[in-house]
Amino acid sequence: MNKTLIASTLATLSILASCQSEPTPEVKNHWPKAGVTYEIFVQSFNDSNGDGIGDFNGVTEKLDYIQELGANAIWFMPIMPSPTYHKYDVTDYKAVHPDYGTMEDFKKLLEEAHKRDIKIVIDMIINHTSTEHPWFQASKSGRDSEFRDYYVWAQKDTIAAFLDKKVITLDSDNIRQWHDPGQGEDFYYGFFWGGMPDLNFDSPKVREEIYEIGRFWLEEVGVDGFRLDAAKHIFPDDRPLDNHAFWKEFRAKMEAIKPDVYLVGEVYDKKEIVAPYLPGLPALFNFDFHYTLIESLNSGDGQLLLQKQKEVLDFYQGITPNFIDATFSSNHDQPRLLNDLKEDPAKYKQASAILLTMPGAPYLYYGEEIGMLGLKPDEHIREPFIWDVKENDKGRATWIEAKYSTDATVTPLEAQRKDPNSYFNHYKALIKLRNSYPALATGSLEILENKFPKSVMAFGRKSADQEAFVVHNVGSESVEVDVPAEFEKELFKLGTIKLESGKLNLEGNSSVVFLKK
Incomplete structure (x- = not known):
């Protein structure tokens, strides 16, 4: 073993020891308000029958893995019959795509997920259908x-x-x-494409069809909720009030069927456009968070994301106090996060540390936890998950030849499991940390009065009986900040930090979480 590896391993063990000097609090499931949801493209996840396409049984085989990672729920990209690989143009709303298996396979997946306290959310595409519907x-x-x-x-x-x-x-x-x-x-x-004609929601018959489809999946199949695609486009952009009214009606219909139904909407716009959807869609994806996180890390400006997130949360609070902020660092429509961060491992690890120490209900796109790569066209943002080296990887999908996430560019999960410094173990530790401390999961975001260097993102997280102090240095140069004496109990650190007499020194892309004594 070389000296560099020995030093790195000893440093990691030292960090783990310092974090485990006291018994770790109970790990709790904070879903839906603040739990972690894992987004899966079934086609690329795990192939159980060797036909080259991921399937429901393949996901069932990997539920223990998702539980090991610490995720509380799964969002499945479209699973209904469709003529396209992405399946966002549905031909039958009450069936599953035969490439993925049978409805019985899906129900078995649901049953096994629920045994592990993992909720299941499916993509519901009601803005449009396929022309083949x-x-x-x-x-x-x-x-x-x-x-x-x-x-x-x-x-x-x-x-x-x-x-x-x-x-x-x-x-x-x-x-x-x-x-x-x-x-x-x-x-x-057809707003998006000629192959996707928009449904006419001025028609009462169409609305009743949609409510019946929702009833089928909630009542007869048993899913826990829906991710609502293209929620802003039910009616044209010049009819926003009609959009808002429809989603309120949709929510009321779904809650009459399943009172605790989970609804998360895709409204791709600025906060002023997004927020009025909250009464109908209690959870909404925070695109501002995604873009500002990347900008903060690439520019070395720690204040950008902090101020943006505070603005968004305060604005949402003005609409309704009962909302779920669905934060994310990447998804199936965006370049892979590691690409957006110029393949910088230090920035990449810090991005996940920021995501998982900020308020919200974080979404994790499959493969981010092992550092998968991908750029547009979209097929190459959705490449197969790499479970093991190629000769041992029986579950790796082959429906597409990977261009970015290959054996040469991505370390397989099995190898990462054995490496304490791997992306996988980093994500796993952060999710466990978040789920162990209520302040980090459900606590409020406290903007501190102190003046910090530009590269510092420092904030408080406060729950009813717990308070944390979080510091991220997103720049490349070392910085020094003051830490109050009552916040010197270290829960987590990333990179190189040094605390002496209330003075905290952080090297570039370093992070630390303190708990109030």
């Missing part, structure tokens, strides 16, 4: 079809001015909104 096939058959008003149709001459209009979406700036089904006379509206 039977509703659309019937709708386009003629103006007198009973399904005609399930979608938004207009005659060519009435929308002539809009036919060439293009809109900016998450992935493209050249998407047409109106599409010709091949008849040349009547056009249908």
Whole structure:
């Protein structure tokens, strides 16, 4: 063993020893308000039958792993039948994609997850369907079809001015909104793509269909909640009040079926647009957090994220006190976090330390815990999970040839388990820390009066009977900050820190969490 590795191992053991000098408090499940949710793309997660595609049975095989990591819930990207690999264009809302297995396989997965106190949330895509959905096939058959008003149709001459209009979406700036089904006379509206016609929520029949679909998954299948895709686009952007009203109605219908149903919405916009959705969607993804976290680390400005998060939380509080801030550092639509941080391991570890010491209900995208890589197009942000070296990795999916997350670029999970300094053990330790201390899980965010160097992100976390002091130096240079004497009980540290007589010195990309005595 070389001297560098010996020194590194001894340092890690020293940290672990200092953190374990007293019995660790009980690990608690704070979901949904502050628990950790693990996002899975089934197709790339674990292949149980050797056909190259991940499946439900493959996820069931790995539930002990998800429990080991410390996650409290799983969000599944779309699992319903669809003609595309991503499955965001549904053809049958009351079935599962045959590539992933049977409904019985899914119900077995649910049963086994619930045995481990792991909740299951599924993607619900109701803004649009596939053009192959039977509703659309019937709708386009003629103006007198009973399904005609399930979608938004207009005659060519009435929308002539809009036919060439293009809109900016998450992935493209050249998407047409109106599409010709091949008849040349009547056009249908599809915000994202011609293969995804928007449903018409002005139709009471459509709304009743959607509520029945929700009932099916909650009551007959038994899922714990839904991630609502494209929640901002139920009605066009110039009808925001109708959007807000719909989601209130949707929430009321779902809570009548399952009072503790979990609903998290994707509203991709600034806080002023996002916040009014809270009465209908009590949990909303915090895109500001994601982008500002990356900007803070890449610019070395510790104040950016702190101030942004305080603004968001205060603004949400003004709408409703009962909201869930769904924070995340990456997801299936964004480049992998390690790519966004220029493949800098120190920044990468600190990003997760910030995510898991800040308020909110964090989401963790599969593979982030082992440092997977990925850039657009989206398929390559969704590459197969690397469980072991290739010759031993029987569960690795092969539906796509990995371009970024390969054996040459990513250390497999099995090897990371044995390395105390690995990304996996880092994430695992942070999740356990968060779930062990109520101040870090459910505590408020306290902005401190002290003046700190620009690169320092320092804040308090305070619950009813516990208080923590968190310091992150996101810059590359060493800094010194004052630490009150009552906050000198160290719970966690990352990088190199030194505390003497109330003076804390942190080297670049170092973090520390103190507990009030």
